[in-house]
Amino acid sequence: xxxxxxxxxxxxxxxxxxxxxxxxxxxxxxxxxxxxxxxxxxxxxxxxxxxxxxxxxxxxxxxxxxxxxxxxxxxxxxxxxxxxxxxxxxxxxxxxxxxxxxxxxxxxxxxxxxxxxxxxxxxxxxxxxxxxxxxxxxxxxxxxxxxxxxxxxxxxxxxxxxxxxxxxxxxxxxxxxxxxxxxxxxxxxxxxxxxxxxxxxxxxxxxxxxxxxxxxxxxxxxxxxxxxxxxxxxxxxxxxxxxxxxxxxxxxxxxxxxxxxxxxxxxxxxxxx
Numbered sequence: 235x236x237x238x239x240x241x242x243x244x245x246x247x248x249x250x251x252x253x254x255x256x257x258x259x260x261x262x263x264x265x266x267x268x269x270x271x272x273x274x275x276x277x278x279x280x281x282x283x284x285x286x287x288x289x290x291x292x293x294x295x296x297x298x299x300x301x302x303x304x305x306x307x308x309x310x311x312x313x314x315x316x317x318x319x320x321x322x323x324x325x326x327x328x329x330x331x332x333x334x335x336x337x338x339x340x341x342x343x344x345x346x347x348x349x350x351x352x353x354x355x356x357x358x359x360x361x362x363x364x365x366x367x368x369x370x371x372x373x374x375x376x377x378x379x380x381x382x383x384x385x386x387x388x389x390x391x392x393x394x395x396x397x398x399x400x401x402x403x404x405x406x407x408x409x410x411x412x413x414x415x416x417x418x419x420x421x422x423x424x425x426x427x428x429x430x431x432x433x434x435x436x437x438x439x440x441x442x443x444x445x446x447x448x449x450x451x452x453x454x455x456x457x458x459x460x461x462x463x464x465x466x467x468x469x470x471x472x473x474x475x476x477x478x479x480x481x482x483x484x485x486x487x488x489x490x491x492x493x494x495x496x497x498x499x500x501x502x503x504x505x506x507x
């Protein structure tokens with residue numbers, strides 16, 4: 235009889251434990267945090283103007299007006315000495331809006347020996363990040379080797395590129411003193427070009443514009459002959475459509491973020507891979 239009672243008591247105890255276990259509750263909590271990050275970008279505009287930063291120097295075209303603005307301490311122009319006249323960023327940007335239609339379509343359409351056509355490229359950093367900048371001016375080799383240059387009276391050759399952009403240190407000098415980096419006979423889309431590369435020394439800050447134009451003008455040599463022009467036509471450097479002859483000069487610009495690179499050389503080595 236004693237053994238039977240023991241078994242009954244054990245069953246009751248187990249039932250009690252089951253009931254207690256079913257009634258257990260847990261205190262819990264969950265938290266989350268959302269972090270929003272703005273992703274940067276590298277973006278540039280390549281603009282061209284008839285305005286050389288210091289006025290109409292080396293333009294080869296006396297119709298280009300002198301600027302009315304005078305340099306002051308707060309202009310932010312690192313490389314222009316006080317007292318020089320110069321165009322502001324806003325003046326250049328405004329002129330660039332109509333350069334192709336109001337200037338180049340008139341002057342460039344009828345290039346003649348001995349006259350330069352102003353061609354002043356600038357880069358505007360429209361992105362969110364500081365960036366290294368380089369600009370290439372590409373002239374068909376067949377034309378460049380024979381007559382695309384400007385010769386003043388007395389036979390002194392005037393550089394087409396803006397020497398100030400290198401002399402001031404904004405853009406790096408090439409292997410030859412006073413010259414940008416030059417590669418001749420570079421093929422692109424079936425055409426060979428002489429390529430002048432201008433590499434900016436320091437990063438261009440977001441929202442800023444390059445201070446110096448890298449190029450001044452495109453000019454046909456004063457001594458160029460019809461035979462010179464025909465040679466360029468035969469080589470494909472000048473195309474003929476009806477009564478119109480066209481010389482295509484290309485300008486290209488690259489940008490790469492500056493953060494993460496020690497200098498411009500390192501940045502462009504990574505870009506070119």
